Amino acid sequence: MKQKVTAVFDIGKTNKKFFLFDEDFKQVHKEYIHFDEIVDEDGFPTENLPALQKWLKEVFSLILKAEKYDIEAINFSTYGASFVHIDENGDPLTPLYNYIKPIDQKLIDDFFAKYGPKVAFLKQTVCSDLSMLNSGIQLYWLKYRKPEIFKKIKYSLHLPQYLSYVFTGIPLSEYTSIGCHTALWNYDKKDYHDWVYAENLHKILPPIVSTETSINMNYNGKRIKIGVGIHDSSAALLPYVRSVKKKFALVSTGTWSIVFNPFAKKPIADNTEDGNTINYMRINGKPVKATRLFLGNEYKIQVKKLDKHFGVSDDFHRNVSFDYEVFFEIMKDFQPCFKWESITVPNMPKKTKITYNKFEHAYHQLMIELVTLQLESIKKCIGTDDVKRLYIDGGFSNNDLYIKLLSHYFRGMKLRTTDASLGSALGAAISISDKKLNSKFLKENYSLKKHVPFILK
CATH class of the missing domain: 3.30.420.40 (ATPase, nucleotide binding domain)
Known part of the structure; x- marks a missing residue:
């Protein structure tokens, strides 16, 4: 059959x-x-x-x-x-x-x-x-x-x-x-x-x-x-809205990193001057407050440059794990090193300056700087709303440094990741289905993982 x-x-x-x-x-x-x-x-x-x-x-x-x-x-x-x-x-x-x-x-x-x-x-x-x-x-x-x-x-x-x-x-x-x-x-x-x-x-x-x-x-x-058909970012949000009962924000990562706040007290964004606070719509036409960051695009540009600088293969970065000692060494006298090409931020260096002799150290520096931008994007989207749960899906949900750094900086929130490859596709399947989702849906279908902040020494 x-x-x-x-x-x-x-x-x-x-x-x-x-x-x-x-x-x-x-x-x-x-x-x-x-x-x-x-x-x-x-x-x-x-x-x-x-x-x-x-x-x-x-x-x-x-x-x-x-x-x-x-x-x-x-x-x-x-x-x-x-x-x-x-x-x-x-x-x-x-x-x-x-x-x-x-x-x-x-x-x-x-x-x-x-x-x-x-x-x-x-x-x-x-x-x-x-x-x-x-x-x-x-x-x-x-x-x-x-x-x-x-x-x-x-x-x-x-x-x-x-x-x-x-x-x-x-x-x-x-x-x-x-x-x-x-x-x-x-x-x-x-x-x-x-x-x-x-x-x-x-x-x-x-x-x-x-x-x-x-x-x-x-x-x-x-x-x-x-x-x-459905827009992929709205599709990525749908399974969470249908299965999670408590307030949450979703960070859907890819070429663009989009933060969704379906529980915003003021869902229609009014601080659009910076260009990165926007609205999406749910499948019934209701607005969802969101912020965006050209994270994946910038990551791709900068990693390519690091590969060339250190003479490593283009997939070398995939095997770099978070190193507690390297993180604290960088943060001790932190200085931004990267000049972004597709993101505009104030006080950005006029030129990228790599002072490290190891790819792993430079990569940690890159991820710290990018995650700092991501933090600002998340905080802007949540604002004063009482949101204590943060879900991460898309390509960066498998990036060890990205997740460790986010869980460190959002120590007061419950941080979860879900399977990187399924978000938008599952949302599209769910949108034309009459089936109701229960609270175990993300765990059973999305490889839901809990993350705790690393211990401060």
Whole structure:
């Protein structure tokens, strides 16, 4: 008898993963692939959308034929701030523009001249200074910088919804993608911002449905429930919200490290001036206060430089464990050493200066400095809210230094880590399921681990 499963495509910037989960949300199958980036018409690196689409279809087709599994449902979790613009035939009109692609300042100035004042606008949409990272601004950019393409757009779909569209042919929007620093949503009105209607963009944005929506379809002769997709950060939060009854904050780590506070007394962030206090939306449209830090990106840049400086292999850092003596040696006369490339902080050194003769010491210094930034991000998100539990998931949940340092600095909180690879994918599976989660869910499905601070000598 075939095993009943839910399939999930979990699409990150680097790795594209495919999971199968059984009826208790246990992982029974996983595979992943990496695609080299291609370039857009301006020569800027971007996702290889044709290769991604081909892989989705091939993997799903093979798994449908497998004798072992009976696929009952499929859903999609992907990174945000990314639109696929399709024509009347459903074909993409543009590359999947990279959210770090620069936009000319004149366009942003023109936007605020029309729809400002700036501070009020950013507060209403809970965004930082506008850029391609705000997917709504990408629509504005297309309209005024590439009007010949814009005229051909039938629908603009956020990436999770485009992947769903690949399988269903039904264009839809949902809350978690709209609410993710898009500059599209007015959190006070709980509707698209007035500028969206003024520019007639609502006409190319498909109908909004709950993230829990699924479409029952006959796919290649098989009856399958197909989800509408979910933004990966909101997906990562969902299993915690559904299974943890006490107040907590979640630090979801990866290229971006996002801190979520679902229990904020004031969920709509009002201190957006620094650019890193933002809002996400839960699957029902409720706001979640969050802060962000480009932690994984900066880590990758700096580790690469350390590898080169010390002549070690690119995976050497994975085997460095926390060393109590090295930590206290560094902290005794602490001085910052690193000049960040993708993070801006006051009083940063003008140039990186490595004074150590061992990789391990320099790596400890790097992690102390990065974790200091993470501490500030967590404290800013929690504020004065009475939160005593901290969950860490994503790539850094397996980093010994990151976890030891966080547990040291948050000695008064209960710190837990969960399995690094499952967060967003499990959230996507749960979002289209009717099954209730109990308090043991994280322990049984997420390899929940407790961490205690190291003993001070």
